[in-house]
Each structure stands twice: as C-alpha cells, then as structure tokens.
Amino acid sequence: MTTYTQVQKQQRATKRYKKRSSFEEIWRQLRRNKGAILGMILVAVIVIIALISPLIYDYQKDIAGQNIKQRLQKPSAEHWFGTDELGRDIFARVLYGARYSLAVGVVAVLVALVIGVTLGASAGYIGGTFENIVMRVTDIFLAIPSVLMAIAVVSALGKSTLNLMLAVGLASTAPFVRVVRASVLVVKDEEYIEAARAIGMRPWKIILVHILPNCVSQIIVQATLRVASAIISAAQLSFLGLGVPAPAPEWGSMLSSGRQYIRDHSYMTLFPGLAIMVTVLSLNLFGDGLRDALDPKLKR
Amino acid sequence: MYRYILKRLLMLIPVLLGVAFLIFAIMDVAAGDPVYSIAGPDATEEQLDALREEMGLKGTLLERYVRYIGNLVRGDLGTSYVTKLDVMDVYMQRLPNTLKLAILTMVVAVGMAIPLGVTAAVHQNSIRDTVSMVLALLGLSMPNFWLGLLLIMFFSLKLGWFPTGGNQGFRSIVLPAITVGAGLAALMTRTTRSSMLDVIRQDYLRTARAKGVSEKNVIQKHALKNALIPIITVFGVQFSNVLGGSVLAETVFAWPGVGRLVVDAIDQRDIPTVTGALVLTTMLVTLVNLLVDIIYAYVDPRIKAQYTK
Numbered sequence: 014m015t016t017y018t019q020v021q022k023q024q025r026a027t028k029r030y031k032k033r034s035s036f037e038e039i040w041r042q043l044r045r046n047k048g049a050i051l052g053m054i055l056v057a058v059i060v061i062i063a064l065i066s067p068l069i070y071d072y073q074k075d076i077a078g079q080n081i082k083q084r085l086q087k088p089s090a091e092h093w094f095g096t097d098e099l100g101r102d103i104f105a106r107v108l109y110g111a112r113y114s115l116a117v118g119v120v121a122v123l124v125a126l127v128i129g130v131t132l133g134a135s136a137g138y139i140g141g142t143f144e145n146i147v148m149r150v151t152d153i154f155l156a157i158p159s160v161l162m163a164i165a166v167v168s169a170l171g172k173s174t175l176n177l178m179l180a181v182g183l184a185s186t187a188p189f190v191r192v193v194r195a196s197v198l199v200v201k202d203e204e205y206i207e208a209a210r211a212i213g214m215r216p217w218k219i220i221l222v223h224i225l226p227n228c229v230s231q232i233i234v235q236a237t238l239r240v241a242s243a244i245i246s247a248a249q250l251s252f253l254g255l256g257v258p259a260p261a262p263e264w265g266s267m268l269s270s271g272r273q274y275i276r277d278h279s280y281m282t283l284f285p286g287l288a289i290m291v292t293v294l295s296l297n298l299f300g301d302g303l304r305d306a307l308d309p310k311l312k313r
Numbered sequence: 314m315y316r317y318i319l320k321r322l323l324m325l326i327p328v329l330l331g332v333a334f335l336i337f338a339i340m341d342v343a344a345g346d347p348v349y350s351i352a353g354p355d356a357t358e359e360q361l362d363a364l365r366e367e368m369g370l371k372g373t374l375l376e377r378y379v380r381y382i383g384n385l386v387r388g389d390l391g392t393s394y395v396t397k398l399d400v401m402d403v404y405m406q407r408l409p410n411t412l413k414l415a416i417l418t419m420v421v422a423v424g425m426a427i428p429l430g431v432t433a434a435v436h437q438n439s440i441r442d443t444v445s446m447v448l449a450l451l452g453l454s455m456p457n458f459w460l461g462l463l464l465i466m467f468f469s470l471k472l473g474w475f476p477t478g479g480n481q482g483f484r485s486i487v488l489p490a491i492t493v494g495a496g497l498a499a500l501m502t503r504t505t506r507s508s509m510l511d512v513i514r515q516d517y518l519r520t521a522r523a524k525g526v527s528e529k530n531v532i533q534k535h536a537l538k539n540a541l542i543p544i545i546t547v548f549g550v551q552f553s554n555v556l557g558g559s560v561l562a563e564t565v566f567a568w569p570g571v572g573r574l575v576v577d578a579i580d581q582r583d584i585p586t587v588t589g590a591l592v593l594t595t596m597l598v599t600l601v602n603l604l605v606d607i608i609y610a611y612v613d614p615r616i617k618a619q620y621t622k
Binding site: 149150152153154155156157158159160161164165166168169170241245248249252253254255265268271272275276279282283286289290293294297298301 | 465594595
C-alpha cells in the first residue's frame, strides 16, 4: 500500500533527479573515481605550492644565490633534498620549479588551444579549399616528431622561457585542430545550426554559441592531458639546454646539471625528476577521470 | 591493392614538400645571415657577397627552397658549416644506430605491452588488471630521460650490468631501448587492454568457447588476432615519438645516432646539418606510417576489400 508520504518522497526524488545539472552529474561521476580525486588534490597542492613559493623563498637569495661552502651536501635535516653543485638548496629549488613547469605547460596549451580551436572550428565550418589547406598543413605538423619540431622552433626564436612556451605550444597544436574539426563536422548540418543561419546569425557567432559548446568536454579533456605532455616536452628541452635559461630552477635543467654528478650525488637527479613525475601523474589521473566522467561510453 | 599504394605514395609528395618547406623556413629564421660570423668582422661587402654565393644563400626564401629541393632529389643536402662534411653522408652513417635503437625499442614495448594488456583485459577488475594499469600510468607520466638516468644509476653504476653510455655492442643499447620503450609500452598496454575488452565481448568468442576451443586458444588465436588492428595503429603512429624520444635517450646515453647529431648541430648552429637531419627523419616517419597503413590493409581483409574492387 502506498502511503501519502511515500508518494511525496518519490515525487521529490524524481524532481531532484531531473534538476541535477550536467555539472553536478559530472562531479558525481568524478567523485566515484578515487584516482581522479587523488589527481585533483595533488594538482591543487602543486598549484598552491607554485603560488606561495615566492612568499616563502627569496629568489635572489634562496633560489639563485650561490653558497659554495655548502655545495654538494647530501640530504639532511637542514637541506631535505641536499644541495647542488653551487650550494643551492634543492628542496627550495624543486618547490620553486613548480612555477616554471606549470606556467610553461599551461601557457603552451593555451597557445595550442587558441590556434587549434580557431583553425579547427573554421576549417570544419567553412569547408572547401580552406578546410583542405588547413588539414594538409596539420598533417605536415603531425608528421614532424614533436620534440624535433619544438627543438627547431626554439633554435629559430632563441632560448627564453617565452619561446619555450611558444615552441611547445606550436608543437601541440595539431591534435586540437583535428579534435575540434571532427566535432564541428558532426553537428554542422543539424537543424538548429541551419535555423541560426536562417535568422542571419554571423558565422563566428554560430561557431561560438552553437557549435563549440558541443565539443567543450572533449577540449577540456584534451587540454588537461596536453598540459601533462607539455610539461614533459618543456623539461626535455630544458634538459637539452634549449629551455628556461639558468639560474632558474626548471626541473629539466636541474636534471641536466645533476647528470654530471650522477655517480656520487644521485639525489641531484632523483628529486627534480620525481617532481616532474608527480605533477604529470596527477594531471594524467585527473584528465583520465575527467574523460571517463564526461564520456561514460569510454569507461570500462 | 597496387592502386591503393600508388595513390598513397602520390598523396605523400605534397606532405613531404610541405614538411621540407616548414623546416627549411624555420631553420632559415634560425640561421639569420651566417656569413657575418663566418667571414669575420673585417670582411668587405664584396667578400660577404661572394661567400653568400658560394654557400648558396643568394635569392629569396622560395628560390633557395626550390634549389634545396632540387638538390635533395639528387641526394645532396649540402655540407656542414662546422665539419665541412657532406650532410647526407653523415646522416646515413648515423641512421643505422638510430634504427637499431628504434627496432629494439619496439621489441621492448611490444614485449611488455601485449602480455600486460592481455592479462589486464582477461582478468578485468582483478588485482592483475590494477597493477598493469598503474604500471601503464607510471610509464606515461615518467619523463623518458629521467627514466634513463635512473636506469644508469641502478643498472650501470650500482650493479654494473650495462655501460653508462657509448656504443660498445649490444649491451650499450639495452638501457636506451628501455628508456624510449617504457612510454610506448605504457600507451600500448592501454590500447591492448581496451582493444581486447572490445573483442572479448563479441559473439564469435562465445561460439569458439561453445565449440570447445581451449581458453588459451580462444584468447591467443581468436581474441588477440582481432584485437591487433588498433594495436598496430598505435605502433605506427608512435614511431614518430620513438624517433623523437631517441633524441633524449641518445643524449643521456651518448649513443651516436641521428638525435644526437641534431642536438649537437643545434649547439654549433650548424644549420645545413639540422635542416637535413630533420627533413630526412620526418620523411622516414612518414614512410613508416605509410608502410603500417599498407600492412594492415594487407592483414585485414575488410580493409583490403575496399581497394580490390
């Protein structure tokens, strides 16, 4: 027998179910994924470290300042990660280095995102010769191994942090062009797009208001995972001496100088690498979780 | 089938020309006008001009590009600014080392990825699945050059099993191959797992089991064979990253391959060498991708059927 309160409860339940927004739904999915939550927390911690490290350390004194008397000391209570060949505290430099890696990763992906989305969306929407040209140029970019591409761009522009961002960004643009174009093609011939065109909406506005929202989730997932690979690319270039110039505590360049002391002072190569791995791992965990939450079809 | 290969080869030409142009243009910006540094500060304008003529630096970017392509077709990539050696010769001398590394890398990657991926899929959601997936995630998140350094620390310095670098026979190539292969293995483990999971749910596997085919044969003969196509695709696409990754591994292990050639040439601002090496490497990547496409058009009767009509 159904009582009045039960009916009411049921009604309330249905109402609540219907009211749940897509954001809440994604959050509910994401919350169930322990890895994604761990990744999210770690990313948050790393971002906080990057933001507050200049408040804790003085760049001139603690990060770049040399102290030859203290050089190459093993990890101790005073220097948790030891000191490098110029007597600088590796713990401080690793923490401070988060600023460089995150900044380079995020800016590089923003560069790739802006160029990639613009080109991909307009190629998909306009079609014809323009689309053909854009996609063939994308093929060309994809054909060149991205490390080599970034190396070439840095050597053309010169070594600096900004150029590193540009180089890594350019080298990761092509996948965005492809993803966005593909999702534009899917919705391009839908009736609501035709309707928007019929009422005289401008093409760029149609793309922005009606087309891009359809692929936002894919773009977000791509971007999160790309930040992870951009951080690795940036570290690789710095390791080769083509990235952030010294004395900045970039993790890749710290590894490059640690490499010369690998025989007796292996801690110098241990900690900066660990920092890169933890950062990239958390971004990957978060990105994977986000992808599963946004596209349950992919989940197994 | 031949028409398919021919069509693909023809389609390759504009891409290769584009690649060459892109690299040529980028390196042109990088070079600036190198005659000043070569001729020294006291050179007169006539001497500079003569030097430009001699080095083939005359004319607009497009003119020089056309000349470069013309020479490239004849196998001439110019001479190095630094060593004065023929770029093509130097590249061809280094290439076997990089190819050796690439092949062993692929072997390492497949050797790790297929067993891990298949186990993960067959025992889905078990502890073995979790372990495989965690390993894959670690492999994807670890910068390859750092892995290389860790391998040196442990296997070369501590245990003394492998040399720390150089080219002293087979033992020198093991650690670099693991360095480049780990990331690829991680990616392929994931692909193998999801591809196997797709196949495992198909009806024909149930039929095979119902016929009394042993579980081992069901997995090896029926499932894995059908799951291979996406795995081969990843393999082909990733060849480009293998060559890219070997730039780092070759630097870490002082392996005399193409990657080190590029890095050293950039250090010395040796533009003809960098341009030539990048152009040839990209061509190699593109050709390997084509080869992979052709292989699975050949392997998979469904793809083959589209072209034999």
